[in-house]
Amino acid sequence: MPVLYRASSGYLLRHPWQLGLALIGICIGVAVIVAVDLANDSSRKAFRLSMDTLNGAATHQLVGGPGGIDEGIYAELRRGGLRRAAPVVDGRGDVQGLSLNVLGIDPFAEREFRHYSLAGRDERSVIDDGARTARGMEAKALRQLLAEPGASLVSAQAARALRLGLGDAFEVRAGGQARNAFVAGLIDAGAVGQLLVVDIATAQDWFGLLGHLSRIDLRLSGDGQAKELRHRLPAGITLLAADARTQSMSQMSAAFMTNLTAMSLLALLVGIFLIYNSVGFAALQRRGLIGVLRALGLTRREVVGLVLLEAAGLGVVGAALGVGAGIWLGHGLLELVSRSINDLYFRLSVTDVSIGTLAVAKGALAGLLATVVAAAGPAWEASGYRPQLALRRSLLERRSGRMLPWLAAGGLASAGLSLVVLQLSGHSLLAGLVALFLMILGFALSIPLAVRFLAEQGARLAAAVGGIPARLAVGGIATSLSRTGIAIVALAVAVSATVGVSIMVQSFRGAVLEWLDETLRADLYVGVIDGSLDPGLVEDIARVPGVSEYSASRRVWLESEQGRTRMIVLKMAQRSYAGTRLLDADPDEAWPAFERDDAVLVSEPYAFRYGTRRGDLVTLETPTGRRDFRVAATFRSYDVNPGSLLISRSTYARYWDDPQIDSIGVYLADGADVAAVTDAIAALAAGRQSVELRSNRQLQALSLEIFDRTFVITDVLYWLAVGVALVGILGAMLALQLERARELAVLRALGVTPWQLGGMVTLQSGFIGLLSGLAALPLGLLMAWLLIEVINRRAFGWSMPVVVTPAALGSAVLLSVAAALAAGLYPAWRAARSRPALAMREE
Amino acid sequence: MKKIILVIVFVIITGLAVRGFRGPAPGDVEPVAAVPASSRLSELLGADADAGFPLALEPRPFRFPADHGPHPEFRNEWWYATGNLDADGGRRFGFELTLFRFSLTPDARPDPSAWRTNQVYVGHLALTDVVAGEFHVAVRYSRGALGLAGAEAAPPRVWLEDWVMAALPDQDADREPPWRLTARDERLGIDLTLTPRKAPVANGEDGLSRKSSEPGNASYYYSLTRLAVTGAVEVDGSSHAVTGQAWLDREWGSSALARNQLGWDWFALQLDDETELMFYQLRLDDGARDPMSAGTWVTSDGVAHALGADDVTLEVLDQWDSPQGGRYPIRWRLVVPGIGLDVRIWPVLDAQELVTNVRYWEGAVDVEGTRGDNEVAGRGYVELTGYAD
């Protein structure tokens, strides 16, 4: 290594903690980005893979309405010579508490689509491709599959989990009924993991789809064939490209993932402050060295290059560590992410983090760039040191002091820009996030000025209370702002994120709670997991003494080339109406239209997303072709993307042939005994269907549980940001102390005791925490407002009132002080232990 | 930020829409590989499920058209058409269209789903393009449900999706009806009308064709030994008008080969003196010919004479190595001293092996030789099984 680089890097090696903290900052920033990316990617990939596995080689799919597609259409297509078509009936089944994908197929049609290799033996397949069918076919397995109800090919993964072997009988809970099944073969199900493959006859029976198919998979040779086929299709049957369908399903969770990514960027942002802090401080520390080098004839550009190169070196090492940590963290995060996706969007079984080169490269590059960018400022500044030796501190501080107003002005401009972006960007979530970051940046730049003012005032106050040492401690913050400022900003940003997010979550939780209270009107809810209620049972329940009325619901997906629409079919009870709050219509007009005319209601997210308003028409795919329905009102709802439509049972029955009911809400007569009715319903269901019976309280608790679970990731991410900020404070305190070692030594020499010295440092840290906390409040509030009014709205279409509690604000300040105190402990200890003679000589 | 959200997916209204995902419990059960693979159609269709199927034990009179239709109580059954065709310009084709029907279980249990059935159909379509030296094969499978595949007696009709063999309505109820065969795949297709020139003949002992000395190891077997063909074949997108002669075999039973039988060689020859010869020899694992091997000689006026194993001698003149493995006999000298027949048989193309679920050779052949003092020539089809595995 050239002597020059040795001269420079020697400094870092001699101050390993400073090096270490800089590395930790970069490392955590990169790790969070990589982890979130990996978790998102892995979930997305797992979903795609499992869809790909389930779709097999299908290029297109035929789907029908909510009731499926008539099986006769399949036979007709086949007899008409359409070769590459496979019928599918799918659903979910529950075996010993394990939820499995159940795929009902016709083994003969499957050859063109899916390949079921027997677990452990690659060369053999139950259903092979090409011409070798019988050779690879496990004769017995195939015969059983076709001829014996309940014969199942079980994925090896599921078999392992359930401890099932070949030939073992087991019970599947499907459509609310216990069904007998047995293992006819074990297969390798790849990405799907938990899979049960049965004959289509078995699946039709299990899922109550007799006479119908869930879909027909097709392999078409091109657009021409698709077009030709589309012409021949009866009304109500839609031909969709398989890829597009998978895409639109996985799109559902896109906003969720975007938000996670934004969260990870916040951690990096805080990390950037930290890096700036470390690199900047290292440059400051070496101003003497740089002065000498400049005197010896190093040009400005060479000095900048030197510092940047060093930063790049740090960045590379930090990013490498961060990638490693990110992969590790990604495993944990993946579990949280996939659990939330399962709770909110679709079934996902992710078994492992798939380490995408792109995700890793993105994170590493972000870290590296952030480091270099963070170092650029200090490097430029350092290169401006006059090549002389006795640069006085006061001068330096004066210079950075002069910059504060400019920084603040830049901050103001950034905040202003943020508002402009908000105004101009319509519904774009991405732009909303950009605005959020601009706002954070704007505030961050303004914080140092505010801190100086506060610290100066604080120092006066401190002097009055604690004498000269306190004054030195607190005043030191203002006079060494070039060192402490960044740490304060980093901590403030991290704390403001906790303020913003916790206010948002609190507001949200409050809104959801109120909404649940309002909506869960029935006394009891009866439903079936992954299935529909037996209509006979519904009638019997209605006759149970004490039951006065019931509402019935069914949730279906309508699919078209434009995507998927969630539709909720409701038979309202008299008391149900009040449970749905209409946002833009008079209930006295909207409800009759809903019940009698072909009107639908749209949820608030739906209205936001599609810009639909009362009076607009929405076009839906019905079995008799496309039809327009008038929107009678928008209703409040906190459902997930992409929003839903509400339609009355009677309207639905006019256009769709689908009598299924997923769940009912039971309203009791006055004075009826809830327990007695519950028991009566349970007794009715016993032996017929295994139903889930829940009171409205239970249901509410369950909903909130999911709500809270969803925010666990948020917590994890913002605590990481706080962690990064903590490291920043620790670094700043240590740096400050190093810089003032001589001053501290003089104080010691003058007779200040170690305890007093430690106390000064602690006081200083605590005050830094206090300043950060106070600075964080306005930013936190603003962030909460942005999260609720902009981000939440754009991502999910929900609206909710902002609820700010003093506790949220107070605890943020406390958190900040506590964090800074914690970070200041070690520096205080070090200061107390410093030996004055040594420190004085060191210079 | 996250926001994620949530939501409660309309929990309310739906009630219980939400379910938690539970991960698999750790398990230590290793998946056991399933059953050993089988390579024979017969096994696929259930050697171990024999019990319960009726056996062909006694001769029975055939009744038509009823017996042209299915016999679903038996385990297997086929409609087996082969023939030699000529097109303009000297172009020559051989075709095979076979629809197999299998019962997976002896009885069909009632089931709520229309898809459930114990009937499975397999179709083989082969076309030998002699001039081009190409052999095309297509295979289909389907369950016999939902109208996807099936067989009916009145009128006789058997189909597998759009592959159909159907007797055409005929004004004269006493006469054997003509059949229409239509089948198409990506590269080949046939649309042929087959008009019987002779009445069906019962093979074996009044139609009971015994395949081994074990009682019940037999099938019911009749043949239409000469049908005039008109129609068209399609190869690689071009259609050729053809005429020629076909042979239709009908056979059903519940047995498979005996344990010591390796396979069979089946010959169906149509000679230019208006006689036909069918002969099958069952090969034993010790290289010998099973004494139950048998044949039928049909005179020009349609009278059938049963031939026993000892009535026919067969000498292999040449062999052919399949690129897929296995060595087939490919040229023979066949002598039936009782009728003075002495002919040589050779394929119009060596490579007429069907590489499907079971590999077998089935192809068009030419015949030339003498019968008594006269020269005879003819065409036919030969099936060779049990050489490939």
Place this chain on the structure above:
Amino acid sequence: MSDRDVHVRISGLTHSYLEGGRRHDVIRNLDAEFRRCESVALRGRSGSGKSTLLNLVAGIDMPDAGRVLIDGRDLTSMSERERTLFRRRHIGFVYQAFNLIATLSVADNVRLVLELNGVAEREAVKRVGDLLDAVGLGDRADSYPDVLSGGEQQRVAIARALAHRPTLILADEPTGNLDEASAKVVLGLLRRLLQREGGTLLMATHSQQVAASCDRVLDIHDGALVER
């Protein structure tokens, strides 16, 4: 004095700084010429402008008015980068506080300037060895500055200042931090080396004794130069 003999010429040099809103002239309209290979002592009290003058001559600082010509080239008309490169090539420094780089060994401290000037590695090693021998520290090449005494550190600094054979050496109180004995040694070395390597010396000092060892002595007083 012919132009050829003049190594450094300063004319009309004025430099001031602001403090508390008031302007202090450190140097006022100063003219001087220094001959090639001459050693000149600048004498004056603390704050008299000695260091400022040296900085101006080095091109580290820029005058408010006036010119600095070295070998006929005007530093004040050069860009900052040109001045830096000029300094790198032609000027050597010796400071009161030594200013060795703590993170480099003695040898590397000397070598650094050679590296900056692009001297080939082999040549550099040889020169470093020579110079360290010359200043009597040949055996301390691998030591770090913090284990050397003040006199030893200054000897290293002298070796560094001369390593790239500058034509002009600027020394700012080179013996200011040294005891009398060490100071003598250092001065002797500096002179000897200058004789050996050639070069003009401008040395700020407030010591009569030190000044006496130079060819000329100039006093700075109230921003003006007075030849002694």
